[in-house]
Amino acid sequence: MASTPAWTLTQIGSRSWNFAWPIGFYNTVFTVTDDGVIALDPLNREAAAAYRAAIAQVTDQPIRFVVYSHDHLDHITGADVLAPGVPIVAHKDVPGLLLHRGFRDIPLPTILVDGTRTIELGGEQWELQYLGPNHGRTNLAVLNRKERWVALIDVVSSGLVPYRELPLSDWPGFIYALDRLAAMPVDTIMDGHCPPSPIAWAGKYRRYLDDLLAATIVAREQADEATILAELPPGADGIQMTEAMFVKTAKLAVEQLRPVYGSWGAFEAWAPQNVNRALIYLITGE
Ligand SMILES: [Zn+2]
Numbered sequence: 001m002a003s004t005p006a007w008t009l010t011q012i013g014s015r016s017w018n019f020a021w022p023i024g025f026y027n028t029v030f031t032v033t034d035d036g037v038i039a040l041d042p043l044n045r046e047a048a049a050a051y052r053a054a055i056a057q058v059t060d061q062p063i064r065f066v067v068y069s070h071d072h073l074d075h076i077t078g079a080d081v082l083a084p085g086v087p088i089v090a091h092k093d094v095p096g097l098l099l100h101r102g103f104r105d106i107p108l109p110t111i112l113v114d115g116t117r118t119i120e121l122g123g124e125q126w127e128l129q130y131l132g133p134n135h136g137r138t139n140l141a142v143l144n145r146k147e148r149w150v151a152l153i154d155v156v157s158s159g160l161v162p163y164r165e166l167p168l169s170d171w172p173g174f175i176y177a178l179d180r181l182a183a184m185p186v187d188t189i190m191d192g193h194c195p196p197s198p199i200a201w202a203g204k205y206r207r208y209l210d211d212l213l214a215a216t217i218v219a220r221e222q223a224d225e226a227t228i229l230a231e232l233p234p235g236a237d238g239i240q241m242t243e244a245m246f247v248k249t250a251k252l253a254v255e256q257l258r259p260v261y262g263s264w265g266a267f268e269a270w271a272p273q274n275v276n277r278a279l280i281y282l283i284t285g286e
Pocket of ligand 1: 072135136154
C-alpha cells in the first residue's frame with residue numbers, strides 16, 4: 001500500500017495553520033479556538049484523513065465547523081472523513097449546484113451564507129464574505145482580522161501566472177475581487193494551491209490582468225482576420241482562420257508580456273492560455 005504523502009503544516013497566525021497536501025498542490029486552513037476548531041475545505045477523502053491527523057497534532061479540540069470555500073469537488077470532497085456530522089458552512093447556492101450536477105456523495109452544507117456571515121467560536125472569528133462571482137459563483141473569502149490573513153481559493157496563485165484559461169472565471173468579477181482583497185486589513189493571502197503569501201500579490205494579479213487584456217487587444221489588432229487569411233494557403237476555411245487567429249494573438253500578446261512577467265512561474269505554459277481567456281472575454285463580453 002502506498003504511504004501517506006508528506007503533508008505540511010505552516011502556522012499563519014497565533015491560532016491558525018495552513019495544511020498543504022502535495023498531490024495537486026492543495027492547501028486549506030484551520031483555526032483552533034477555546035471551544036473547538038474551524039476548518040476550511042476537506043480537499044479529498046485521502047487528504048481529509050491526513051488533515052484530520054494534522055489538526056490532532058496541534059490540538060485535542062474537536063472540529064466544530066467545516067467551511068466549503070466554493071462548490072468545486074477538488075476542494076470539498078471528504079467532509080465526512082474530516083469531521084463526520086459536523087455542521088458545514090457554504091455560500092447559499094452550493095447545495096443547489098451540487099444536487100444539480102448529481103454529486104450526491106458530497107455532504108451538503110446546512111449553514112448558508114448570503115453576503116457576509118461571521119463564525120464566532122471560542123474567542124476567534126472567521127468573517128465569511130461573498131465578493132460576487134470570480135472563480136466560480138460561490139467563492140467565499142475567509143477573513144481573520146485578528147491574525148491579519150484572508151483565504152480566497154483558486155484566485156491568486158502567488159508567484160505564478162493564473163492557471164490555464166482561468167477556468168469558470170467571471171472576468172469583471174475577478175478584477176473586483178482582487179481590488180477587494182488588496183484593500184483588506186491583512187498581511188497574508190491563502191490560496192488553494194500556493195503557499196501563504198504577502199497580500200501584495202492581489203495587486204500584482206490585478207496589474208497582470210490589466211496588462212494581459214491590454215496586450216491581447218493590441219495583438220488582436222495585429223492578428224485581424226484579413227491579415228490571418230492572407231497568411232493561410234488559398235482555400236483555408238473558417239476553422240483554420242479562427243485557430244490561426246488564436247495562435248497568433250497568443251504569440252504576439254505573450255511577447256508583450258514576457259519582459260515584465262516572464263519570470264513568473266508557469267509563464268510559458270499558461271500565459272498563452274491566459275490570452276485565450278482574455279480573447280474570449282473580448283469576443284463575448286463574458
Ligand atoms: Zn475551484
